[in-house]
Amino acid sequence: MSHTALVSAFMERTAAKNPGEKEFLQAVLEFAEVIVPFVEEHPVYKKAKILERMVEPERVVIFRVPWLDDKGEIQVNRGFRIQMNSAIGPYKGGLRFHPSVNLSILKFLAFEQVFKNSLTTLPLGGGKGGSDFDPKGKSDNEVMKFCQSFMTELCRHIGQFTDVPAGDIGVGAREIGFLFGQYKKVTNEFTGVLTGKSLNYGGSLIRPEATGYGCVYFSDEALRHHGHEIAGKTAVVSGSGNVAQFTTEKLIELGAKVVTVSDSSGFVYDKAGIDAEKLDFIKDLKNVRRGRIKEYADKFKAEFHESKTPWGIKCDIAYPCATQNELDEDDSKTLVKNGVIGVFEGANMPTTPEAMHFLRQKGVLFSPGKASNAGGVGTSGLEMAQNSQRLSWTRDEVDYRLKIIMKSIHENCVNHGAGSKIVDYVKGANIAGFRKVADAMLQQGVV
Numbered sequence: 099m100s101h102t103a104l105v106s107a108f109m110e111r112t113a114a115k116n117p118g119e120k121e122f123l124q125a126v127l128e129f130a131e132v133i134v135p136f137v138e139e140h141p142v143y144k145k146a147k148i149l150e151r152m153v154e155p156e157r158v159v160i161f162r163v164p165w166l167d168d169k170g171e172i173q174v175n176r177g178f179r180i181q182m183n184s185a186i187g188p189y190k191g192g193l194r195f196h197p198s199v200n201l202s203i204l205k206f207l208a209f210e211q212v213f214k215n216s217l218t219t220l221p222l223g224g225g226k227g228g229s230d231f232d233p234k235g236k237s238d239n240e241v242m243k244f245c246q247s248f249m250t251e252l253c254r255h256i257g258q259f260t261d262v263p264a265g266d267i268g269v270g271a272r273e274i275g276f277l278f279g280q281y282k283k284v285t286n287e288f289t290g291v292l293t294g295k296s297l298n299y300g301g302s303l304i305r306p307e308a309t310g311y312g313c314v315y316f317s318d319e320a321l322r323h324h325g326h327e328i329a330g331k332t333a334v335v336s337g338s339g340n341v342a343q344f345t346t347e348k349l350i351e352l353g354a355k356v357v358t359v360s361d362s363s364g365f366v367y368d369k370a371g372i373d374a375e376k377l378d379f380i381k382d383l384k385n386v387r388r389g390r391i392k393e394y395a396d397k398f399k400a401e402f403h404e405s406k407t408p409w410g411i412k413c414d415i416a417y418p419c420a421t422q423n424e425l426d427e428d429d430s431k432t433l434v435k436n437g438v439i440g441v442f443e444g445a446n447m448p449t450t451p452e453a454m455h456f457l458r459q460k461g462v463l464f465s466p467g468k469a470s471n472a473g474g475v476g477t478s479g480l481e482m483a484q485n486s487q488r489l490s491w492t493r494d495e496v497d498y499r500l501k502i503i504m505k506s507i508h509e510n511c512v513n514h515g516a517g518s519k520i521v522d523y524v525k526g527a528n529i530a531g532f533r534k535v536a537d538a539m540l541q542q543g544v545v
């Protein structure tokens with residue numbers, strides 16, 4: 099059978115077992131397109147049915163989350179934790195609170211997390227969780243009530259040696275604080291069971307910055323490897339949350355001009371470029387006042403494009419940092435027409451498969467999130483190490499280690515994805531991420 103036929107057959111079996119899970123199947127397909135041919139060349143993995151085992155979560159927990167809102171009314175949400183693969187370490191991955199959350203989205207995130215965590219070089223398995231709870235428009239008291247109810251159930255399934263959640267969309271320092279407080283109260287244990295904690299109770303310096311900084315460090319490696327540099331480039335960034343803020347910060351520091359940020363209501367185009375002072379405004383707007391990005395356009399006389407994504411703005415480098423499938427085929431064509439050199443995913447799976455194929459076919463440097471956004475979970479791994487040592491490393495120490503992690507992910511991608519003209523980062527990241535997990539699974543037997 100041809101590789102294409104083998105991939106189709108594998109996807110048919112996977113789809114039959116996971117009906118309607120379109121995001122999960124999308125993530126598996128991206129992986130299978132690279133790994134099915136690789137497994138054909140390495141029959142040891144085929145015989146052990148490694149791929150078939152990898153697409154089956156080790157455990158899925160789904161639970162009811164009842165809580166009382168400020169009016170005294172009962173609200174009911176659904177909670178999830180997907181414990182995908184623990185071959186190389188305890189399950190590790192964020193929690194997402196967003197109304198769109200469902201089993202398919204969390205399974206895609208958990209699946210990608212397994213290979214991302216493997217790439218970090220640290221002993222971290224893969225998981226993901228969350229809820230369809232929407233923190234937007236809720237009071238601090240309501241968010242706390244929800245987090246307490248969520249953790250009252252979740253705490254039975256996690257632990258510092260079992261499963262260590264962190265933040266993701268809708269889960270930042272505030273939510274992690276409430277979740278940690280409840281875990282401690284219910285279990286009567288003070289352990290590093292969550293990462294992304296505040297510095298006051300065991301958090302790590304640089305963890306808030308790590309996903310965005312790491313993404314820019316990775317893109318810096320990729321650009322330099324191909325004879326370019328960040329300084330002087332025009333960058334388009336989507337999102338204005340954690341990842342977008344610190345991607346923007348590092349890009350500015352390295353001499354790029356960042357001209358856009360966005361949220362789910364639209365994007366702002368600031369021709370003059372976002373500087374440190376304007377970025378401080380965004381951080382306050384999004385992290386403290388929890389307002390809409392249009393306020394940036396009003397304050398700094400920038401353009402606001404309602405209900406639009408920023409990919410039509412001419413740029414050299416693009417960083418999708420908001421959410422899955424936010425950059426489609428038409429966007430990729432516009433980016434190429436406008437001369438883009440590189441697209442570096444800060445978010446998880448922000449690029450649709452068609453867009454990804456088009457960009458790669460046109461010779462654009464393209465890094466999948468599992469490689470370029472791995473700095474966040476990598477630094478979570480560093481937070482776990484500090485918690486175990488009962489020590490706090492300096493900012494420079496953590497930043498130095500983050501740079502080493504991103505450099506080594508880049509090298510690993512080059513080793514497994516070197517092409518005649520440019521590095522195929524999708525191939526490189528998937529093979530490198532797969533091998534470590536697959537070999538550990540082989541060594542541990544049929545479990």
Ligand SMILES: NC(=O)C1=CN([C@@H]2O[C@H](COP(=O)(O)OP(=O)(O)OC[C@H]3O[C@@H](n4cnc5c(N)ncnc54)[C@H](OP(=O)(O)O)[C@@H]3O)[C@@H](O)[C@H]2O)C=CC1
Pocket residue numbers: 265266267268269309337338339340341342360361362363419420421422424444445446471472474475
């Ligand atoms: N935080 C981390 O350490 C890591 C995060 N990631 C990934 O990065 C991405 C962003 O996460 P993070 O910055 O932490 O999350 P935040 O909640 O801090 O920010 C999310 C941003 O994306 C926007 N957004 C969310 N959903 C949509 C949507 N459906 N359409 C348009 N915009 C949307 C939000 O706008 P609005 O406020 O209007 O909803 C907001 O600007 C996600 O894909 C996440 O999985 C990956 C690795 C680590």
Ligand SMILES: O=C(O)CCC(=O)C(=O)O
Pocket residue numbers: 190191192193211214262263264265266293446471472474475476478
């Ligand atoms: O820091 C972590 O544990 C998880 C980060 C995350 O959710 C991700 O990498 O997508």
